[in-house]
Amino acid sequence: MNTGVKITAFAAALAATFGTAYGVGKGVGPVAEPEKAEHGEHAAPAPRETAADGHAGHGGEGAGAAEALPGGLQVSEAGYTLALDTPTPAPGRSTLSFSIKDTAGKKVTAFATEHGKELHFIVASRDLTTFRHLHPVKAPDGTWSVDADLPAAGGYKAFADFKPAAPGAQGVTLGADLAVPGAYAPKPLPPVAPTATVDGYQVRLGGTLDPGRAGELKLTVTKGGEPVTDLEPYLGAYGHLVALRDGDLAYLHVHPNEGGPGPDVSFTATAPSAGTYRLFLDFQHGGEVHTAAFTVTAGASDRAPVATPGATHGAAGHAHG
Template identity: 50%
Template sequence: MNAAAKLGTYVLGLAVIFGGALGVGSAVGEVAPAPAEESHGAAHSTEAAAVAPEDTPGGLQVSENGYTLTPLTSTIRPGEPTDFQFKVTGPGGGPVTDYQVQHDKKLHFIVVSRDLTTFQHVHPAEAGGVWTIKLTLPEPGAYRAFADFAPTGADGLTLGTDVLVAGDYAPKALPPVGRTSTVDGYTVTLDGDLIPGQSSKLTLKVSKDGKPVTDLQPYLGAYGHLVALRAGDLAYLHVHPDGAPGDGKTAAGPEITFYAEVPSGGDYRLFLDFQHAGTVRTADFTAQAAPAPAGTPAPTSATTHGEH
């Protein structure tokens, strides 16, 4: 099979079976160029079709409520730092330049591999409606990029787009379910269970060299940020931190508590960013939500968009 045929088969596989079930890939080639600007009439048709049902999790759509995430960088090679650029256009078709500040930033940008084994939470800079971030993707394959933001005067959104990195791709197995993660000498333990259709309390406890860490440092206005992604389709899920630094009741560790809302049973990946001794680190877990009990009502719009 030639390289072009392999690329076509690979991308079709992504659309049908999602990241966790991808077969072993081969040369995927360069990322396709960004789509051309739509005509005025086509834009209205796209917007009408891109109004998500209320129970659709965030990150599954490139367009929603008239807002569209458009990558401007067409080529990424593994291991090479790249000035990755993208823009967000609004209902009128022009670039969005006015954002609400959430967690100290106008926009949060999360990039994960489709097999959910690599994760980056970064903050690009915006100029003239174009966002730029120095991005290094370590290995060939398929990645999902999420833009988490709230335009001024509008509700918060999480839009997602696929990014392909050229080279031979061998997806990794999803890490096993576990309640302990280690990173740079820190140990983070997870307490709590994901329950479909309702808010689930998750408590993460940070220790170092066997001693609880009680002097976590605020990072983006919180002692920790948690991103939850559903294995398979990489739905970006709603997570609320409990408390905030300086509120007079939230301790600076060792425990960080969140409330996560998952819409279905199955496997999820959890990524916790926390800061200590001036460095931000990421602990990761695979968690499993039990199937929703028979007769459980469908999740409401409270499960729609990620808030880390």
């Protein structure tokens, strides 16, 4: 047997600390199946501020967001728990199943619709080279399911971004660990660069991602050297952006400012801390959704952040459920 380390989904989460690198990522070894925690074993959530719209997982709330706990770091929060039925999916395409449970352990069935969906479900690998924005289907009993392609063994994190339909309910972003069994060979984080190429499109990133301060991120979409001026609405806007912090995969989910239909898509976002982030932009054109990925450093200098080249639809992808 390899002398590399064994990790589980929960060990991966423990190895990631606030604002530091994911230390296990440099090792190579098999991924074992984790023990599944019972609902009652979750620790009580820490207090967390929310945005003016009640959605703590979104960016653009201003400097106060830097003091709040970022989204996706807890499996239980505000009386809700993300319960995964399939924490150890097989490599490749498989069906993921989960539910949102309340404090009594009952599955939640009523959700408010936000950005065209009752729930946004994101799955990303711990090395941030695989990203899936999925659209699960909810059964009458509150069980959600969706097909997903997780191409390699290793640790992943699933995020559920939702707002319960209960009166006065706030938006919640929960995170839980997945482990795809097999020999784990993490990939290095792609370097920073000013553009990304995906499915024949070129996307340039400009602006700033600042810790504790709202800043504008502007993404410009071109194809064949020509600006794309007819982007199509996707989730009620002309683009959808998710940012994940390298290390603990803290989740920052932002939506665009007014504008469109291209070639520019503008977002306002606040980084919860200095550090390295991966940005994943979903945009729709020609009836297809494309995902461009970027590596950005926040807080290193006053320079505008830049993106990583070579983003492909296979590494950062979008799927329909």
